[in-house]
Structure formats: structure tokens, C-alpha cells
Amino acid sequence: MELSNKVLQPIISLFKSLSTEEEKRLKKAVEGIIGERPKNITLFQLAFRHTSASKETNIEGFRESNERLEYLGDAVLGMIVAEFLFTKYPFRDEGFLTEIRSRIVNRESLNQIAKKLGLDKFIEYDGNFRGMSPRSSVYGDALEAFVGAVYMDKGFSFVRKFVINNLLTHFDLDSIVQNNANFKSQIIEWGQRQNHEIRFEITEERGNWHHREFISQLYVDDEPFAKGNGYSKKKAEQSAAEQACIKLDLIG
Amino acid sequence: MELSNKVLQPIISLFKSLSTEEEKRLKKAVEGIIGERPKNITLFQLAFRHTSASKETNIEGFRESNERLEYLGDAVLGMIVAEFLFTKYPFRDEGFLTEIRSRIVNRESLNQIAKKLGLDKFIEYDGNFRGMSPRSSVYGDALEAFVGAVYMDKGFSFVRKFVINNLLTHFDLDSIVQNNANFKSQIIEWGQRQNHEIRFEITEERGNWHHREFISQLYVDDEPFAKGNGYSKKKAEQSAAEQACIKLDLIG
The missing domain is CATH 1.10.1520.10 (Ribonuclease III domain)
Known part of the structure; x- marks a missing residue:
């Protein structure tokens, strides 16, 4: 070369x-x-x-x-x-x-x-x-x-x-x-291991029929813990789960 | 291809x-x-x-x-x-x-x-x-x-x-x-623009003559703001400055 x-x-x-x-x-x-x-x-x-x-x-x-x-x-x-x-x-x-x-x-x-x-x-x-x-x-x-x-x-x-x-x-x-395909399963597994309840909620929905954005709030034991957004509910939850994994230092 | x-x-x-x-x-x-x-x-x-x-x-x-x-x-x-x-x-x-x-x-x-x-x-x-x-x-x-x-x-x-x-x-x-060769000059320029005093101090020195590590503490207006380490004083200061730039969102 x-x-x-x-x-x-x-x-x-x-x-x-x-x-x-x-x-x-x-x-x-x-x-x-x-x-x-x-x-x-x-x-x-x-x-x-x-x-x-x-x-x-x-x-x-x-x-x-x-x-x-x-x-x-x-x-x-x-x-x-x-x-x-x-x-x-x-x-x-x-x-x-x-x-x-x-x-x-x-x-x-x-x-x-x-x-x-x-x-x-x-x-x-x-x-x-x-x-x-x-x-x-x-x-x-x-x-x-x-x-x-x-x-x-x-x-x-x-x-x-x-x-x-x-x-x-x-x-x-x-x-x-x-085993690790998504952050959502990682954070849920973490909750099971550590005995914490994990819950997602779509708290906001923006845009029109053509272009949507969702905001997902992740709760740990009913306390708001991380937020995410995305073009589908699934993506918004993934994004919130990712933020939570980062906060908890779960990412390799 | x-x-x-x-x-x-x-x-x-x-x-x-x-x-x-x-x-x-x-x-x-x-x-x-x-x-x-x-x-x-x-x-x-x-x-x-x-x-x-x-x-x-x-x-x-x-x-x-x-x-x-x-x-x-x-x-x-x-x-x-x-x-x-x-x-x-x-x-x-x-x-x-x-x-x-x-x-x-x-x-x-x-x-x-x-x-x-x-x-x-x-x-x-x-x-x-x-x-x-x-x-x-x-x-x-x-x-x-x-x-x-x-x-x-x-x-x-x-x-x-x-x-x-x-x-x-x-x-x-x-x-x-x-203009931007190093984080140290960036943080010093930021201090000048925002009227804050920036100061570095080597707070720790580890290792022996052969292998050294330095810890640098960066102060903004005499308040500890960011820390860095490195194999030379210069590197430790760069590293502390980089941490400060990240904290202040100065990095493109």
C-alpha cells in the first residue's frame, strides 16, 4: 500500500x-x-x-x-x-x-x-x-x-x-x-435481577397522521427514571430503555 | 462491489x-x-x-x-x-x-x-x-x-x-x-469570553521515575470543575480541559 x-x-x-x-x-x-x-x-x-x-x-x-x-x-x-x-x-x-x-x-x-x-x-x-x-x-x-x-x-x-x-x-x-437484541429486554432483565418493577408509558404523541413522534417514560418502581422518543411507540420505548441502560451502566 | x-x-x-x-x-x-x-x-x-x-x-x-x-x-x-x-x-x-x-x-x-x-x-x-x-x-x-x-x-x-x-x-x-488544536486553549478562550478565571493544578503524581501518572484539577473561579489524568503534566491538563469542554458542551 x-x-x-x-x-x-x-x-x-x-x-x-x-x-x-x-x-x-x-x-x-x-x-x-x-x-x-x-x-x-x-x-x-x-x-x-x-x-x-x-x-x-x-x-x-x-x-x-x-x-x-x-x-x-x-x-x-x-x-x-x-x-x-x-x-x-x-x-x-x-x-x-x-x-x-x-x-x-x-x-x-x-x-x-x-x-x-x-x-x-x-x-x-x-x-x-x-x-x-x-x-x-x-x-x-x-x-x-x-x-x-x-x-x-x-x-x-x-x-x-x-x-x-x-x-x-x-x-x-x-x-x-x-440475548441482548434490545435495550428493553436488558432493562427488564435488570429489573428482574434487582427486584425492581419496570414500566413504560407513552406520555406524549406529536405530529399528524403522516409523521408521528412518541415520547416514552420509563418508570422504576413507579418513579420516573428515563425518557425516550421515536417515530413509533416501540422505538420510543427502546430509546427510553437505552437511556436507562446508560444511566445504570449496563452497556458493555 | x-x-x-x-x-x-x-x-x-x-x-x-x-x-x-x-x-x-x-x-x-x-x-x-x-x-x-x-x-x-x-x-x-x-x-x-x-x-x-x-x-x-x-x-x-x-x-x-x-x-x-x-x-x-x-x-x-x-x-x-x-x-x-x-x-x-x-x-x-x-x-x-x-x-x-x-x-x-x-x-x-x-x-x-x-x-x-x-x-x-x-x-x-x-x-x-x-x-x-x-x-x-x-x-x-x-x-x-x-x-x-x-x-x-x-x-x-x-x-x-x-x-x-x-x-x-x-x-x-x-x-x-x-484555532482549536487543544482543549486547553478552548477552555481558556471560553473563560476569557465568559469572564471566568481558569486555573490548572497538578494535584497528584503517581508511579516511579520510569512510569508516571499525573492528575490535573481544573478550577473555574477557584471552584474545582473537572479532573484529568495523563502520562505527562501536559496530557493531564489536556484531559482535564477536555472533561471541562464536555461538561460545558463546547465540543462540536
Whole structure:
């Protein structure tokens, strides 16, 4: 891909070179994961460098770690998953697609997949870092950075196949969809678990026969808790349920 | 692109066909915008259909509008802009890239570009809709849906060039970067405009010489207002400033 060289030229020059031995080992590992020899191993080396192991550069204020590649990989992954779901569920609305995507691309699941791929063995971080945060996203961040590196090294069509065939296959989509298809069922399940009564009420109806908008009020134990609106009663309830799930931090 | 037919086959069959005249007019307009004849005009027809003009389908609970394509186009646009900035600014960190991206991909600027491209003339919506929301994102939403349609119709490489050459050229990136490069300057400018004193203080310092974390407290008129953390004092202040900007709704 023509971009790769242009962007990395200055970065490469700042890197300490890998020893022949280290380079061979990393190349082999990457090849094992993506199924092809990487062109530019420096990209992958960078993808594995956690912020805690970031290195000073000769550019003032700029430290090198996998954060930039993580930013890129997050966008690449988000888009590929968006298209995958768009194609797979042609008759589901964007609320559904957004929710299923957030259940796929979240810290917990990315961490798990990173470990399944064995990325954790290659991550460079400061030894003191481990203890810092029990809800760490080090592995998932490295996976996102890895996706960014694959994109820069191999182009869009390759990374798209990699994500679909090597990452998304770790998910049981049917069960994700069945168990968590909507916020309404999530909040109702939460109520059952926590012994709270959940009730919806359409409190307002605007517009004319042609264009309607509904407002739904969600009550927890008869106390107003969250509101939502939508073009149908169902959508308004979904939206109120979503607000409630956000308030209760129930969303992955 | 091979996907396009597979996904759209069922949707196409639900559509009322365009009259030859309407179809010609839309094809010509799309060609004028993207520089090539669209293969599947139905995609673009759908991209212009606002929710308020959504149509019932014979699939229960599923109404057709541009919301699904908007969801897809949002992800496509986000990724292309992410890569564009990643490449353009090889020595800026992910906080900078994220912020500049959010200044490009926001409701206001997408609305404006949609109008510049003339998309507003093609949007189908319910006549009563206009008055409903003064902060409407109808045009920007249609632009995102349009980007989704271009991707489905022409593939990634084409949509990437379209976004870079036809959308991003509407932005004066240098001035975006200069004026709004950081949250700290934004919050300080806000303080000057609103006559509030803004002050930062490093309240905590954790870690050892190798790995440090700083906590910054932002004060508005000597009242604690927002907190942030980071691997350098500068980053911690940026992070506190970002939290303050979010609280004050200063972010596009």
C-alpha cells in the first residue's frame, strides 16, 4: 500500500533496530496470525508497544507507543464490523446494528480475542504497569493497534478479510443477538435481577397522521427514571430503555 | 462491489420503482457529485429518504429510510478521516487526531457540506418535519448516508478518494488545527469570553521515575470543575480541559 512508506519513513528512522533474531521471531508470529508475511515489521513492533513503554523521540513532546495505531485500528475495526452487520441483517434498524456492534467492539471482548490470538505474549509494557488498573484494556488496545498495522501494511481488502475471518469468527453472533437484541429486554432483565418493577408509558404523541413522534417514560418502581422518543411507540420505548441502560451502566 | 447486490436484492424488490424521468434526474445528479455513473440508483434513492418520509415494508416492524445507510456511512467516513489525519500528522498523538476528527465530522460541518454538494435538493422528508427541530441534522445525516451508498456502490478505494478529494477539501485544516488544536486553549478562550478565571493544578503524581501518572484539577473561579489524568503534566491538563469542554458542551 502506497501510504505505508510515506507515513512511516520518519518513524522508522527513530526506531532502534530490532536484532535479526527478534525481527525473525516477530515476523513469524505476525505471519502466523495474519497468514501472510508482513512487509513492514516496524508497524507491528509499534502496535505492541504500550504507552507505559513509550519511547522518547527526537521530536519534542512526541513519544512513540501504539496509541496512534490504536486510534486508526479502532476506526478500521468499527467500519468493518459496521458493514458486516449492515450486510448480515438487511432488515434490522440502525439502533439494533449500533447495539450489536458495541457488544462486539468492547474492551472485554477485544481483550479476550487478543489473548486468543496470542498477542499478549508480544506486548511491551512497563513492569510496574500491570498492577495499576484492574479494568485494564492493554490487550484490547494492542489488538486495535494490530488491526491498524495490518491495514497500513496490507491494505483495506486484506484487513477486511482478516477481521471477518479471524476476529469475528470468535463471536457467537446468534447468541449475542438473541440475548441482548434490545435495550428493553436488558432493562427488564435488570429489573428482574434487582427486584425492581419496570414500566413504560407513552406520555406524549406529536405530529399528524403522516409523521408521528412518541415520547416514552420509563418508570422504576413507579418513579420516573428515563425518557425516550421515536417515530413509533416501540422505538420510543427502546430509546427510553437505552437511556436507562446508560444511566445504570449496563452497556458493555 | 460484490456485496451490493447481495444486500440490496430484497430491498430493491420492496421499492416503488422510480419513473424513468426521476431516475434519469437522480442518476445525473449523483454522477455530477461523485464523477461516475452510479450502478445501483436505488442505494442513492434510499440515502435521500429521511426517517420522516420512511416507508412501510412488507417486513413487520421494518420501515425504510436512510438511517441504516447513515450508520454505515458514519463508520466509513470516520475511518477515512481517521486514516487521512493519521497520515497527515505523523507526529501528533491520538488525542490530537481524535479532536481534529471530531471537528471535521460533526453535525454542523456535515450539514454545510451537504448543502454545498447540493444534496439538500434531493432529500425526501415529511413537509411537517422542517419546523420540528432547529438543530436539525437532516442534511448531514443524508451526507453520511450518501457516503454509505457510494461505498456500497463503488467500493472502498473509490469512496476513499471521494471523501478525500470532494469532502475534505471543504475544510481549511490548517485553521482548524491552529484555532482549536487543544482543549486547553478552548477552555481558556471560553473563560476569557465568559469572564471566568481558569486555573490548572497538578494535584497528584503517581508511579516511579520510569512510569508516571499525573492528575490535573481544573478550577473555574477557584471552584474545582473537572479532573484529568495523563502520562505527562501536559496530557493531564489536556484531559482535564477536555472533561471541562464536555461538561460545558463546547465540543462540536
